Amino acid sequence: MRILGIETSCDETAASVVEDGQIVLSSVIASSQKTFAELAGVIPEQAARMMIECMIPIVNQALKEADIKPSDLDAIAVTRGPGLLGSLLVGTTTARVLASAWNQPLIGVHHTFGHLSSTWLASESTPVFPILTLSVSGGHTDLWYRTSHLNGKLLGRTRDDAAGEAFDKGASMLGLPYPGGPHLARLAQDGNTHAHDFPLPLKADDSFDFSFSGLKTSLRYLLRGLGDTLNKQDVAASYELAICNHLTDRLVHALTTYPNVREVHIVGGVSANQRLRTMLREIVDPTLVVRTPTALAYCTDNAAMIAAAGFFLQGDAAYDSFETSASIPLETVVI
Numbered sequence: 001m002r003i004l005g006i007e008t009s010c011d012e013t014a015a016s017v018v019e020d021g022q023i024v025l026s027s028v029i030a031s032s033q034k035t036f037a038e039l040a041g042v043i044p045e046q047a048a049r050m051m052i053e054c055m056i057p058i059v060n061q062a063l064k065e066a067d068i069k070p071s072d073l074d075a076i077a078v079t080r081g082p083g084l085l086g087s088l089l090v091g092t093t094t095a096r097v098l099a100s101a102w103n104q105p106l107i108g109v110h111h112t113f114g115h116l117s118s119t120w121l122a123s124e125s126t127p128v129f130p131i132l133t134l135s136v137s138g139g140h141t142d143l144w145y146r147t148s149h150l151n152g153k154l155l156g157r158t159r160d161d162a163a164g165e166a167f168d169k170g171a172s173m174l175g176l177p178y179p180g181g182p183h184l185a186r187l188a189q190d191g192n193t194h195a196h197d198f199p200l201p202l203k204a205d206d207s208f209d210f211s212f213s214g215l216k217t218s219l220r221y222l223l224r225g226l227g228d229t230l231n232k233q234d235v236a237a238s239y240e241l242a243i244c245n246h247l248t249d250r251l252v253h254a255l256t257t258y259p260n261v262r263e264v265h266i267v268g269g270v271s272a273n274q275r276l277r278t279m280l281r282e283i284v285d286p287t288l289v290v291r292t293p294t295a296l297a298y299c300t301d302n303a304a305m306i307a308a309a310g311f312f313l314q315g316d317a318a319y320d321s322f323e324t325s326a327s328i329p330l331e332t333v334v335i
Contacts, residue, residue, distance in 0.1 A: 001074045004062065004098075005307025008055070008091030009083030009111045010139075011047040015059045016303035017066035017073075021311035022120045026065035027297065027304040030054040048086030055094050062303070070102040077310025080108035082139070107310040111301075112140060115267040117149070117312055118298045118305040119291045127291060132254055132261045134247060136276075137268035138164030138181070141210045143250060145258055149312040155254055156208025163243055164270050166212035170219050170239050174232050184236050185273055191237030196222060198242035200249060208254055215242055244276045248283055255284070263289040272299040 002025070007014040016027040030050075063070065078095035081088055092108075099106035115135050119127055130152075133144040141163045146152030161169075164181055171180025176187065198218050201211040219239055223230065247270075255261060264284050270276065271292050284290050293299045 001311060002066075002068065002072060003075045003077050003107075003307040003310045004059070004073050004104075005109075005303035005305070005310060006059070006076065006078040006091050006095050007111075007114070007301055007303040007306045008051050008087045009079045009081070009301060010087060011050075011084075012301045013051045013054050013058050013090075014301065014303035014306075015062035016307050017062055017068060018121070018304050018307035018311065021117070021308040022123060022126070024122050024304050025068070026062045027302060028058050028062045028065065029297070029302060030058050045086060047084060048090055051087055051090040055090055059094070059098070070098075070104075073102065073104055075105040075107055075310060075314065076102075077107040077109050077306050077313075079111050079114065079306050082111055105314075107313055109306050109309045109313065112142065113313075114305040114309045116144065116146070116265075117309040118267050118293045118302075119265045120308050120312075121298050121304050122294045123291070127265070128262045128289070130258070130261050131263045131265055132251070132258060133265040133267060134251055134271075135268045136163045136247065136266065136270035138162055138168060138270075140268070141212075141247075141270075143208050143210075143254055145254070145261070156210065156250060158210040158212060160211055160213040161216065163210070163212060163247060164268070166216055166243055167240075167270065167273075169216050170236075173216075173219055173223055174236060181270070181273070185240060185275070187233055188237040188240040188275070191231070191233030191235070193237045193241040195231070195234035196238040198238060200242075201246050203249075208250055208257075210246060210250055212243065212246070215239070215246070218242075240273075240275055244273070244279050247276060248279050251280070252283055261288065263291060265291045267293060267299070269300045272296050 002017055002019050005016045013030040017025040019025055076095050076099045078091050080092055095106055112135060116133055130147050135142045139162055141158040143155045145155050167181035167184055171184040176183040198215055201214055277292055281290055
């Protein structure tokens, strides 16, 4: 089954064709990162206007690279939220028009479920459930226990800021350009991770939740106190380690509670962070399979993950039972 995926939740315009939820035939992304780097952040209205200009060319390019015609498709999947309203309208309107014109089924995909499906893309082996998935990006930080694509439960989520947002705000405090997370990670490579002590959020809390606002506050106070003695590399390395420590601490807690887990996945933009990847492989039992997206392009927002999620939404045998399940609210996954 070949599905055209469309993703426009923020500032990237993306289209992709994926076969059977795993084989990526094409994946095209028009990035506005350079424009918004100059503006130090995304301007929603401008992001939507830029998407309008490139949406159809991106779809056409995705079909061309996949070497297929619209009639060769079996469905269209589109991100239906969450995200910037104007950007989402561009994507969903385009998808509705194309679905009508091409007489194709239309599948609405929750953005987070797209990330949860990203570890299947171009994977040499098919992941095996039950899976513990840490989904971390600039907009969300969630921990999921899943027994199938559409069956499982959300164990915990951030109580305030997302991990990616903590990286970006920390980078901003250090005077680094947008987007801050990757710049902070590069700066941290030359720093001492133990130069400064940061607290471990929710250390005594028995939940699976996350909290990053305290780490940002600690960084702000640290920078005020350092003054002229500031070594940005050391601060970046220590701050990055603190964020990763919190993420892995909650993950270890979940693994202890759910010992039947077969695999551990990290998805979302922050899954590209090399320190987090290294720490994860060091703390997880070597008998467990650890997966991250097979390419960095599948960590950040992309349409291939939306197409894959669309395939699993219409093809998962657990769909009917999931609709009435109290474990995961329906609105967090499907349209």
